[in-house]
Amino acid sequence: MTEPVKPGLDGPDFSAYKIAGLYAVLGGLWITFSDRLLWALVKDQAWVNSLQTYKGWFYVAVTAVLLYFLIRTALARIKRLEEARRATELKFLQAQKMELVGRLASGVAHDFNNVLTAIMGLAQITMRSMDEADTRRADLEDIINFSGHAAALTSQLLAFSRKQFFQPRPLDLNAQIKTSEKMLRRAAGEAVGIEFQLAGDLWKVMADPSQVDQVLLNLAVNARDAMPQGGKLSIKAANLEVGKSLHADGEELPPGEYVMLTARDTGCGMDQATMARAFEPFFTTKELGKGTGLGLSVVHGIVEQAGGRITMESKPAEGTVFRICLPRYSGPEPAPAPAAPRELPAGGKETVLLVDDQPEILMVMRRIAESQGYTVLGAGSYEEALARAASAGRIDLLVTDILLTGKSGVDLADRLLERQPGLKALFISGQAADPGVYDRVAAKNRPFLPKPFTAEALLAKVRQALDAPAA
Incomplete structure (x- = not known):
């Protein structure tokens, strides 16, 4: 993570301007008092004239060298500022595109969820009116199951567009990761070894447990697909204190206390062109029919909705690293949620x-x-x-x-x-x-x-x- 280029006199190139100012002051003093000094030390007029000539050429040479470095520094600064401006414009355009696609995805998911609710409800009502031995019950069960798969897809659309209702609570990320361990190992497959490095004194975060599971699952699946011949996935959770704003991949992390979740794989990695589009919805490098292109965009949407930041580093053949920073929760512990009923509650006359x-x-x-x-x-x-x-x-x-x-x-x-x-x-x-x-x-x-x-x-x-x- 690097500090951004700052315009104005507080930027990283200010030292060059200070040197130039100091040189101008010293040069003026040199011109003003050097002749008097020469006359005081050397009484011979010929020597004084010769030294004055060399003094002038020396001053011109130093001035030329200093101007060269000042111009080069100024041009480099202008180039960096222009690159920063272009990066900001690209980020703004990307945000606009994501917002438009997010609205479209959210609207489609909303209408689709209404249709699925009707399909699942009618199928269950019909099943309740059938005898247990009716062979058509299996078909209705398939309809309900397939509707559930479609519901999972709409849930991803809503998560990507940050339009998913979420119920955050103070969460121990270590405990959540341990709970999801079996699910992650199944998703990654036998060829991928998963290593967990969990800090013992990890702070709590404010997050929705089901969404954290979705983030972990999508990262595991992404790592599995990047390592078709097998490899290693390392998942690390640690505390992070940020004293001043950090920047990476155009993302700013304000000062504060965070919990950082790191997922590092030994897969095929990504080039710069692929990284630039990795969080785009429906973008995938997989074969047709092998992926939806929603995995990383869903992760990005969930992290942003939770008030966090996600960055990545990757090079071809060197694997990929995802870093997710979630703000520390320091508030009071909420009252425990009531236990879910073990049996379906009866109806009523209300x-x-x-x-x-x-x-x-x-x-x-x-x-x-x-x-x-x-x-x-x-x-x-x-x-x-x-x-x-x-x-x-x-x-x-x-x-x-x-x-x-x-x-x-x-x-x-x-x-x-x-x-x-x-x-x-x-x-x-x-x-x-x-x-x-x-x-x-x-x-x-x-x-x-x-x-x-x-x-x-x-x-x-x-x-x-x-x-x-x-x-």
Whole structure:
């Protein structure tokens, strides 16, 4: 990591200008007092004239040499500043491109998640109506499983675009890595040996455990693909204190305390052209059909969403090193999360208001909830939900998509809470919206269920929200 070129008098070339200024001052003193000094030391006029001639040529020669070095330094400085300007422009253009592709990916993932929710829900509803011996159940199970694979792909799209809802908590990275060790060894394959170097006094970070697993998994898969004949992957976690801003690959790391995760492989490495595009979505050097090109872009999106930075170093035939720096968490320990229920909770007789602007999602949720005995009210918009709630008199639970036409589901919950204090709410979504909206969800510990979800997941969350104490 190197310090950036700084414009102005505080840059690294300021010493040259100080030398020039000092030389100008000394030169002026030399011209002013040298003649007097010569006359005081040498009384012979011929000697004085000869020495004055040599003195002039000496001063001209030194001045020429100094000007040469000053001009060379200035040109080198201009070149570095121009390179820095071009790098900044390229980074800005790359960020714009990533943002545009991210918006596209996020929108596609949102619509796809809605479709998957409907497919999975209807398949499960149909299965519940069949006998255990019905041979068609296997086909429906395949539909649900394939939908789950598609859901994993949309999750990667959302992670890359930084539009994935995440639930960060104080996390011991050592413990998370140890928990994921078996998964990483399976993903890397038998030909790749994995070595872990974990600092004993590692600081905690604020991160989503599932997203950390995704980062580790993608790095392991990337290393495996770079070592088709086998090799070694080293994963290291250590504390890092930054006293002043560090720069690498155009990424700035402000002063502070960090936990640095390093993944180093002995694979084929990358050239500069490949490195420049490594984090681009859908860019891959693999054969057609062998990869999606989302692995590293997903890692980049997750790290950025967590407030961290990722850099890489690589050379052909010399392997690749990824360094991820996550800010240290020094806050208080949160209360432990309630244990997940071991069995699927039973239904109930409560009144549930379901709100989603996608008719197919609303239909599936209604059928799932009614099958468990709940009284269900449905609404397709913010305004319709307010009207339904007013006519119902009292509702026990609001289940709403966060993204509604015109207004957010959080705004709807707050409005209904004014009418009915103590109302419980469950939020669902297929993508992230404005981060401020999710801050309002997380700040009040409101339950959240990402799309696509299964019937069991929806029913479990509904029961959990209803049984939770009122806020």
